[in-house]
Amino acid sequence: MADRIPVEVDGRRLTLSNLEKVLYPEHGFAKGEVIDYYTRIAPVLLPHLVDRPLTVKRYPNGVDSQFFYEKNAPRGTPDWVRTVRLPAPGSTKDRESIDYTVVEELATLVWLANLAALELHVPQWRVPPRARSAHARVASSPRPRTDLIVFDLDPGPPATIAECCEVAVLLRDLVTADGLHPVPKTSGSKGMQVSAPVSAADPMLTSAYAKRVAQRLERDHPDLVVSRMTRTLRPGKVLVDWSQNNPAKTTVAVYSLRARPEPTVSTPLTWDEVEAGGVLRxxxxxxxxxxxxxxxxxxxxxxxxxxxxxxxGLATGG
Structure with missing residues (x-):
């Protein structure tokens, strides 16, 4: 068929389809452009995906149409795509385990983009690297290791990303005093995230630390910051969502596209840009x-x- 194009990506064979299908109608941004973007951004994106079990949001008929989250590797996943089987306690589909996709190479990224997996979401932990002599697809129930802490800054209207920048600077000063090295990025949607690398850690400790920082910001800046999800508390303030450090949760990956009217991206920032504020989109x-x-x-x-x-001590403030 004319709309099915066999390609080879770094020695992997796959078939692309419907490249002219528009996935961002307001801007005429087609699937072929999605694949082109992920191909070109791959050199900086891939290191942030390696060994992280992936959750995707797929938009087969574009951002204005129905989407679905996908954790389990779909039927027809090529056998060269790495998957990792992890327990799924409390699964809404009554599954004991999930075979997550793990992106290790450009071909996997292109394959996902061809499935209209516009958004890539990852946890703050990694599974152990795959032994190169092992079978490509499944490593069963490896022990995850937390290596990032994240603060998700979500503005409650009429607050905007400008207020998020204010909070990010306050947050930076607090965690830097504790020895952390925070790095900001836009969410690609309304807000932003601040992440910092940590040594392999119990996720309960990173969650407790993030909660303590969020609560301190709320206490010191009650007119600007809220640390609780309660919607009635959020108008005009920035929610510092510490709960993204729960091992069951994910955050949009850096350089991921977002399913907004235009093809925006979760983009890293300099602290100079954050301090200056303004439109960061x-x-x-x-x-x-x-x-x-x-x-x-x-x-x-x-x-x-x-x-x-x-x-x-850091987690509890002791």
């Missing part, structure tokens, strides 16, 4: 241009020299 083309200009501004979260151990 970047499309796929702008994100690519920024990488050409700055390189990977999110690379510090991969730097082992920046990893800090979250002790019980």
């Amino acid at each position: 970047f499309t796929a083309a702008e994100a690519l241009e920024r990488v050409e200009r700055h390189g990977d501004l999110f690379a510090p979260v991969l730097d082992d020299a920046h990893r800090v151990t979250i002790t019980e």
Whole structure:
């Protein structure tokens, strides 16, 4: 069929389809452009996905139509795509385990983009690297290791990303005093996230630490910050969502597209940009241009020299 195109990506064979199908109607951004974006951004994106079980949001008929979350590797997953089987306690589909996709190479990223997996979401932990001699697909129930802490800053209207920037600077000063090395990025939607690398840690400690920081910000800046999800508390304030550090939760991956009217991207920022505030919203083309200009501004979260151990004392303030 004319709309099915066999391609080879780094030695992997796959078939692309419906490349002209528009997935962002307001901007005429088609599936072929989605694949092109993920192909071009891959050199800086892939290091942030390696060994992280992936949850995707798929939009087969575009961002204005029905979508679905997908954790389990879909039927027909190529046998060269790495998957990892993990327990699924409390699964809404009564599954004992889930075979998550783990992105290790460009071909997997292209395959996912062809499935209209526009958004990529990852946890704050990794599974152990796959033994290169092992079968590509499944490593059963490996022990995860938390290596990131994240603060998700979500503005309650009429607050905007400008207020998120104010909170991010306050947050930076608090966690830097504790020895952490925070790095900001836009969410690609309304808000932003601040992440910092940590040494392999119990996720309960990272969650407790993030909660303590959020509560302190709320206590010190009650007119600007809220640390609780209660919707009636949120108008005009920024929610510092510490719960994203729960091992069952995920956060949008850096450089992921978002399913907004235009193809915006979760984009790393400099602290100078955050301090200046303003409109911090970047499309796929702008994100690519920024990488050409700055390189990977999110690379510090991969730097082992920046990893800090979250002790019980840090977590509790003791």
